[in-house]
Amino acid sequence: MAELTSLSQIRNKLLKRWEQYHFHQLALMEQPHEQWLQVKLPKITGKQLLHEYQDVIEWLDNVADIERHHGVQLVKQQVSFTKLGKQNLPVAIRFADMESLTRYLGKWQQWQGFHLAKQQIVSQFPQLMPWVVGSAALVDKHQASWPNLLKVCEYFTQHPRPNCYIRQLDITGVDTKFIEKHKLILKLLLDQLLDDEAIDQRFDKMAEHGFEQRFGLKFDPPMIRFRLLDPQFWHEFAGMSDITLPLEQFAQLDLMIDQVYITENKINGLAFPKARNAIVIFGLGYGIQSLKSVPWLTQCQIRYWGDIDTHGFAILSQLRSYFPHTQSMLMDEATLLACKGGWGTEKASKAHKAERLNCLTASEAQLYHDLKTHRWQPNLRLEQEQVPMHRLEAWLG
Known part of the structure; x- marks a missing residue:
């Protein structure tokens, strides 16, 4: 029935929030789960119970099935109707934690990778935590690259404005192609980590060897x-x-x-x-x-x-x-x-x-x-x- 949200609609709504990194950011901000790990269900009216009873029962059965997922529960509330009296009806779906939510959405492995990336970043550079909260999409996008990205960041913090070619950077396991491919994310990170005197603010774009000029590297001139x-x-x-x-x-x-x-x-x-x-x-x-x-x-x-x-x-x-x-x-x-x-x-x-x-x-x-x-x-x-x-x-x- 059109007025009652189907389970697929509920899941799509949650997936949309997931894709917008809504849950990632709230989890990173350590907000209490009960404030955001639940989805409200539509209110059932007395008219629906009287005239569309069979549809309502079928919908309730479908919604009840959601509790088979570990860590997922229905939040019920007693509702009074003029003709039908008090009824105990579901009003929300609540997830116990991010694991139960991500398993329900089929995103558990992706969440584990994101969480690991976050731990790698803030354990090495705690000062990046505010950046991580505001850049969840980038943290997620570069999951597989964080070990090497952090190696590059560590090198530049120890050797600001190295005055050499990218090819000459002595970073174990990191080659020229990796840095060339990840210039944009590296710029964002180094802007957070380096002192002002280590950054040439005149060069803000990546074109025309902007990365090299911004961070003191040599480059093949035009x-x-x-x-x-x-x-x-x-x-x-x-x-x-x-x-x-x-x-x-x-x-x-x-x-x-x-x-x-x-x-x-x-x-x-x-x-x-x-x-x-x-x-x-x-x-x-x-x-x-x-x-x-x-x-x-x-x-x-x-x-x-x-x-x-x-x-x-x-x-x-x-x-x-x-x-x-x-x-x-x-x-x-x-x-x-x-x-x-x-x-x-x-x-x-x-x-x-x-x-x-x-x-x-x-x-x-x-x-x-x-x-x-x-x-x-x-x-x-x-x-x-x-x-x-x-x-x-x-x-x-």
């Missing part, structure tokens, strides 16, 4: 590939014109250039025409964010050439947020329409999600909007390699 477009500068690099440098060294260059072209396509970078006092940087994609740490770029004219698609304009907007004087090149409606034979399709699932980008000019923003609204065709894309080189040469003048 590499910048560029070509010297003016032969007069080749002698400064022993006659070489196509050069790849670590970002830190690139940022320290002292070239007398005033023009910087940036293009995503490698071949376009290799084929870019010669130009006075200029270089071309290529192949960075969204790694273009690494250029924000290059101070001398603020003194150069920067021109960005990307694909005419949603991601091309997203990268342009990102670059311009670092260098507001950046200009786009060959990323306009005239170029798009003139190269119709090279039109392709940007995968709908990978199209940039933003409705608008903050750092575009009015004409760029309009073209981005036209692409997003499929003005010419769905998910239109013109890759930069589809633009003939003579158009580039004409643009450069």
Whole structure:
């Protein structure tokens, strides 16, 4: 009957609370069991007893069956009815402890693993107990990894800001891949355990080696590939014109250039025409964010050439947020329409999600909007390699 909760509904309600880590948190907070280890049952009305008696009896029989589970009992209460007098009816289901609840839900082994993980954490780092209470889902998710996670935490507490590569950390049983895979949870733990001076608060994200920079580790730096477009500068690099440098060294260059072209396509970078006092940087994609740490770029004219698609304009907007004087090149409606034979399709699932980008000019923003609204065709894309080189040469003048 619709008004009376079935045993499957009761169990589903408990499972939902379990999946939300409601029971985990209350158990960790050591709240008295009788306050939360029970489920109220619907009240049976006199009308139901009179007119739906058989359904009520069947429901009572089903509910009574729950007591076959160890540590589970029905809480009964005497209820007075006008026509039927006093009746002793179940009003709640009570579990004796977390073992009886988790066995009823089929979660006993998972609970044991969670409880063991909690004991491992707080026995080694008692100060993490408040974090454990507020992070039950993470404690549970990483059950199998806690012995090694705690080894890493112990190492960093003893050797803050070790100034070495992850590969060089001398932690028995823990390899580079383990730390790489668990950077997020390790960040949360180390933020709780380390002194302020051992954490570089400027680096809060995991991208761009944020973990290594936050906790004083060495890392493989981003590499910048560029070509010297003016032969007069080749002698400064022993006659070489196509050069790849670590970002830190690139940022320290002292070239007398005033023009910087940036293009995503490698071949376009290799084929870019010669130009006075200029270089071309290529192949960075969204790694273009690494250029924000290059101070001398603020003194150069920067021109960005990307694909005419949603991601091309997203990268342009990102670059311009670092260098507001950046200009786009060959990323306009005239170029798009003139190269119709090279039109392709940007995968709908990978199209940039933003409705608008903050750092575009009015004409760029309009073209981005036209692409997003499929003005010419769905998910239109013109890759930069589809633009003939003579158009580039004409643009450069």
